[in-house]
Structure formats: structure tokens, C-alpha cells
Amino acid sequence: MRRLMVVGFTLTFILASCAPAVQYRAVTPxxxxxxxxxxxxxxxxxTEWWYYSGHLDAADGNxxxxxxxxxxxxxxxxxxxxxxVWWFANPAHxxxxxxxxxxxxxxxxxxxxxxxxxLRGGARSDSFHLWSEDWQAIGMGDRHYLVAxxxxxxxxxMLTPSKPPVLHGDNGYSKxxxxxxxxxxxxxxxxKAEGWLVKDGKRIRITGGDAWLDHEILSGSIGANLTGxxxxxxxxxxxxxxxxxxxxxxxxxxxxxxxxxxxAPDGSTQKFLAEDFTVVETDHWTxxxxxxxxxxxxxxxxxxxxxxxxxxxxLPFSELITRATRVIYWEGAVEVNGRQAGNPLNGRGxxxxxxxxxxxxxx
Numbered sequence: 001m002r003r004l005m006v007v008g009f010t011l012t013f014i015l016a017s018c019a020p021a022v023q024y025r026a027v028t029p030x031x032x033x034x035x036x037x038x039x040x041x042x043x044x045x046x047t048e049w050w051y052y053s054g055h056l057d058a059a060d061g062n063x064x065x066x067x068x069x070x071x072x073x074x075x076x077x078x079x080x081x082x083x084x085v086w087w088f089a090n091p092a093h094x095x096x097x098x099x100x101x102x103x104x105x106x107x108x109x110x111x112x113x114x115x116x117x118x119l120r121g122g123a124r125s126d127s128f129h130l131w132s133e134d135w136q137a138i139g140m141g142d143r144h145y146l147v148a149x150x151x152x153x154x155x156x157x158m159l160t161p162s163k164p165p166v167l168h169g170d171n172g173y174s175k176x177x178x179x180x181x182x183x184x185x186x187x188x189x190x191x192k193a194e195g196w197l198v199k200d201g202k203r204i205r206i207t208g209g210d211a212w213l214d215h216e217i218l219s220g221s222i223g224a225n226l227t228g229x230x231x232x233x234x235x236x237x238x239x240x241x242x243x244x245x246x247x248x249x250x251x252x253x254x255x256x257x258x259x260x261x262x263x264a265p266d267g268s269t270q271k272f273l274a275e276d277f278t279v280v281e282t283d284h285w286t287x288x289x290x291x292x293x294x295x296x297x298x299x300x301x302x303x304x305x306x307x308x309x310x311x312x313x314x315l316p317f318s319e320l321i322t323r324a325t326r327v328i329y330w331e332g333a334v335e336v337n338g339r340q341a342g343n344p345l346n347g348r349g350x351x352x353x354x355x356x357x358x359x360x361x362x363x
Contacts, residue, residue, distance in 0.1 A: 024219040027182045029173045035165055041123035046219040048072045053350040054211030058197055058204045065100030065333030066155060068148050070130040072123045093121025094325055095132035097148040100315050100333040107315045110150035111322050157195035159211045161188045163267040175257050177223020184217040189241040189263050210235050225250055228355015234336050236347035239265030277302045285316035292357045294330045309338035328357040
């Protein structure tokens with residue numbers, strides 16, 4: 001037994017010693033953005049993701065929420081099942097696909113693990129093309145073509161941006177802590193949707209809808225004093241959009257680095273700090289699988305804009321328990337009702353909550 005333990009420790013040491021040493025580019029202020037180039041992959045940073053979410057209005061008279069996300073991560077130093085991940089995937093390309101069938105009260109999701117590039121997954125740096133297994137996002141001029149499929153649902157949709165890219169934080173430099181923790185963060189907050197949805201084998205035309213793309217680039221982790229974030233992407237019927245990012249502190253409460261971006265119908269953007277808004281949880285759902293307690297209704301007040309909103313999740317059970325990344329998070333469709341300066345302000349959107357099952361360790 002002792003000899004086996006020695007061999008095991010020796011093997012672990014050898015494997016760790018063989019891991020490639022790579023110095024990734026740091027996220028610093030003053031990045032010079034260029035589009036469409038900066039929609040593409042940035043392989044000199046360690047981690048990158050492209051998050052699509054939105055609502056699809058279908059010819060069957062129903063509305064379907066969807067999420068399709070592509071992750072790229074260089075895996076030096078990452079271990080799974082006692083083995084270095086870079087042996088099998090470096091970079092790793094993981095993708096999640098979820099559908100919120102609101103009328104049927106069904107929330108379903110799946111994930112793909114793209115292994116060695118380009119056999120199973122990839123992200124091009126010279127054009128816009130993301131893939132993980134047979135799920136893809138492809139740039140066609142300024143439009144984005146998405147395709148993804150799981151057992152009960154599939155989408156084949158074309159998204160056309162109706163507003164220019166929005167750079168969050170300080171010209172896209174988004175702080176995630178006080179010790180230099182940050183990402184580069186850009187969004188396309190309003191993308192018109194068309195195409196097809198497949199439900200239980202039946203092909204249904206998409207007659208309208210709006211999507212949102214969040215793209216973040218980083219090489220580190222969130223601040224040590226943070227446990228995770230709550231993210232809101234809200235699209236209003238009057239053509240305006242609102243993004244809120246609440247950075248939650250380990251000891252409770254919201255970090256002062258939390259921020260918001262308001263995008264007017266003409267694409268102009270206003271930025272707000274944590275002191276400019278309040279978010280109050282008004283209802284909760286507890287997962288029977290993970291015992292995690294999630295808020296599923298909120299009151300939001302953007303004080304400088306005199307905006308007061310009630311945000312509710314029609315499917316409170318929108319929890320994803322992933323296998324490949326071992327991350328548990330909540331991401332689902334929400335409905336928005338409220339007023340701005342006394343006038344009705346209604347819409348719909350998406351909310352993501354990470355680090356509520358356990359502190360988010362690294363991104």
C-alpha cells in the first residue's frame with residue numbers, strides 16, 4: 001500500500017511538472033476596440049465566453065426563451081478526475097444550450113464538451129466562428145447565425161443587431177474586484193431574431209423576437225471578497241435596454257463595484273454605479289436537487305432615470321447543473337413591468353445568478 005502511495009504521488013508530481021507554463025495577457029485599462037474583429041476569439045487571454053439569450057416569438061402563438069453560450073478556456077493547471085485537463089482539451093470549448101418553454105412550463109438544457117481543437121470544438125481568431133460539437137455561431141456580415149439541438153428542442157436562427165456594440169464599465173474595462181480583477185466586456189443588447197424552432201420534432205417558424213449577446217474576455221478570477229454575481233439583461237417595449245451586474249460580497253450585500261448600463265432606443269448609453277440603483281429580492285425558489293435558494297422576483301429602482309420595475313421569472317426552476325464545468329447556476333427568462341417618470345415601461349429579459357450554490361472560484 002505504501003509503495004502504491006509513493007508511486008501515485010510521484011506520478012502526480014510528474015504530470016504537474018509536465019504542464020505547459022503559459023503567461024496570458026492581462027486585462028488592463030485602455031484597450032483599443034475594433035469591430036467586427038473583437039467579436040472573434042482572443043487566444044492570448046485565458047478565458048472567454050459568448051452568451052446569447054433572448055426570446056423567440058413563434059408561429060404557434062407561444063414565446064420561447066433561449067440561452068446558448070460558448071466558453072473557451074486554456075486549461076493549464078486545471079484538473080479533473082486526477083488528470084490534467086490540458087491533456088485532453090487545451091483550449092477547452094464547452095457550450096450550454098437551454099430553452100424556456102413558457103406556455104408549457106418546461107425548462108430544459110444540455111451541454112457539449114468540445115475537446116481538442118478543431119476536432120470537437122473551437123473559436124476562430126480570424127473570423128467569427130464558434131463551435132462545440134454540432135452547435136455553432138457563425139458571423140455572416142453583421143448578422144449572427146446560431147444552430148443548436150438537444151432531444152426535445154432545437155434552434156436555427158439568424159440574429160441581426162439593431163444597435164452598435166455597448167462597452168460596459170470604463171470603455172469596456174469591467175472591474176471584478178479591487179486587486180486588478182477585471183474583464184473586457186462588450187454587448188450587443190438588441191438583436192432581431194428570425195428562423196426556426198424545433199419542438200418535439202415539429203418545425204415552427206420564428207416570427208419575431210429579440211436576443212442579446214454578452215462577450216467577456218479575461219485571464220484571472222473575480223475578487224477574493226466576492227462570491228458571485230447576479231446579471232440582468234432587460235429589453236423594453238419602447239426599444240431601450242438595461243444591463244445590471246450585481247457583484248455579491250462574501251459577507252453579504254452588494255459590492256460598490258456593481259454597475260449598470262442603460263441603452264436608449266437610438267443606441268446611446270448611460271452608465272450607472274451601485275449608488276445609483278437598488279435591487280430588492282421579493283420572492284425565492286429553493287432547488288430540490290441542490291437545496292440552493294434563488295431569488296425569482298425583484299424590485300429594481302434606477303434613481304437617475306426614475307425607473308421602477310417589477311421583474312419576475314415565469315419558470316422559477318431555471319437551474320443548470322453542469323457536468324463538464326461542475327458549475328451550478330440559474331439562468332432564465334423574466335418578465336418586466338414598471339414605469340419611467342410615471343409612464344408604463346414593460347418588457348422581458350434574462351437573469352443569470354452564479355455563485356449561489358457555492359462561491360464562484362475562478363472564471
